[in-house]
Amino acid sequence: MIKEDRIQLNERFRKVFALLEDRGEVILNDRGGKGMGDFAEMILGNRAYGHIIRAYLNPKDKRVIDYNAARKVCRFYNVNESYLIDGIGTPFGIELPKRKESEVLKPIGNILFTSAEAFAGATIDLGSSHTEDHQYYSIPGVSGSGYVSFPVNGNSMEPVIQHNDIVICQRVENMNEIKDDEIYAIKSSGSLWIKYIRIIRDEDGLKFKLISANHLEHDPFIEEVDPSTRVYKVVRRISDVP
Numbered sequence: 748m749i750k751e752d753r754i755q756l757n758e759r760f761r762k763v764f765a766l767l768e769d770r771g772e773v774i775l776n777d778r779g780g781k782g783m784g785d786f787a788e789m790i791l792g793n794r795a796y797g798h799i800i801r802a803y804l805n806p807k808d809k810r811v812i813d814y815n816a817a818r819k820v821c822r823f824y825n826v827n828e829s830y831l832i833d834g835i836g837t838p839f840g841i842e843l844p845k846r847k848e849s850e851v852l853k854p855i856g857n858i859l860f861t862s863a864e865a866f867a868g869a870t871i872d873l874g875s876s877h878t879e880d881h882q883y884y885s886i887p888g889v890s891g892s893g894y895v896s897f898p899v900n901g902n903s904m905e906p907v908i909q910h911n912d913i914v915i916c917q918r919v920e921n922m923n924e925i926k927d928d929e930i931y932a933i934k935s936s937g938s939l940w941i942k943y944i945r946i947i948r949d950e951d952g953l954k955f956k957l958i959s960a961n962h963l964e965h966d967p968f969i970e971e972v973d974p975s976t977r978v979y980k981v982v983r984r985i986s987d988v989p
Contacts, residue, residue, distance in 0.1 A: 749809065749811055752974070753811045753812075753813070754811060755834065756811065756812060756814065756817055756831070756832070757803055757811035757812050759830065759831050759834060759838075760803060760812045760817060760820065760831065761803070761804055761806075762838065763820065763824075763826055763830075763831055763838050764804060766838055766839070767824055772824060773786050782797075783797040783800060783801070784797050786800060787799065787800050789819065789823045790816050790819045790820055790823070791816060814832065814974040817831050817832060818832065825839070826838055826839065827839055832974070832975075833975065856882075856883035856884040856885040857883065857885055857889070857890065857891065857892060857894055858883060858884055858885060858886070858889060858894040858895070858896050858915055859882075859883055859894065859895045859896065860882045860883070860884060860895075860896050860897070860913075861895065861896075861897050862897055862898070863897045863898060863899065863900055863939055865897075866895060866897050866934065866939060886915075886983070886985075888983075889915060889982065889983060891917075893917050893918045894915055894916065894917050894982075895915075895916055895918075895979065896913055896914060896915040896916065896985075897913065897914065898911055898912070898913050899911065899912050899913070899914055899941055902961055902964070903941070903942075903959040903960070903961050903964070903965040904930070904941050904942070904959060904960045904961065905960060905961045906960065906961075907930070907960040908930075908941060908960070908981075908984055909986060911987065912984045912985065912986050912987075913984065913985040913986075914932065914941060914981050914983070914984050914985075915981070915982055915983040915984070915985070916931075916932045916979035916980060916981050916982065917979060917980050917982055918977070918978075918979050919931070919978040919979060919980055922953065922972070922978070925944060925946060925978060926944075927944065927945045927946060928943055928944075928945065929943065929944065929980070930942070930943055930944075930980075930981040931943075931944050931978050931979060931980055931981060932978070932979040932981060933955065933957065933970065933976065933977075933978055933979075934976070934977040934978075934979070935970065935972075935973070935975055935976040935977070936975060940957055940970075941981065942957035942958055942959060943957070943958040943959075943960070944956070944957065944958075944978075945958065947969065951971075952971070952972065953971075953972040954969050954970065954971050954972060955969070955970045955972060956968075956969055957969075957970055
């Protein structure tokens, strides 16, 4: 039996697909790179799977899109992942008016700064529409995209990371890229942890053993990995100058 979260995911996918058609990014009978076969090749890896995409789009068909394919839709078509995966925000976020060619574009930075509470609660995420009250900045040595930063609450990672330190993290797209005994931010079901990770794979699936640096006060614990779990590699920390 298909779970309710997958059914809701598929309903959002139908809405997104209709918007992609309206935008001209998908043209059903197109042979110039925007047809259903092209869409199927990007999302399912085979252009002959257009009939599967059509099944997802048919309300009477029981087949529904999975989370892996949905994330590819977000990546290839710039869809707001918070909307498609979690049902938060709008499909494409807030669309700003197009600038005139004569206008100078000022860089706003590549690192999103928010609060730990907002980030954990999924009221904000990379690509989310709810970023009006948050800031972007840059620092030397951290280039590229996909960065988020927030202040750390608590002493569980002391002395490695102190209370009120700011950590800069980058989204891990593939769980196979996670390395044991390195520090990550793990976001799941409204909670956010900064921990060392050890990967556990058993008959029940993938789990993380989360370990604090301050092991005298904070015991390790096991967290199950589900489709809502997001993992971010901690790449920098910023501390107050004494």
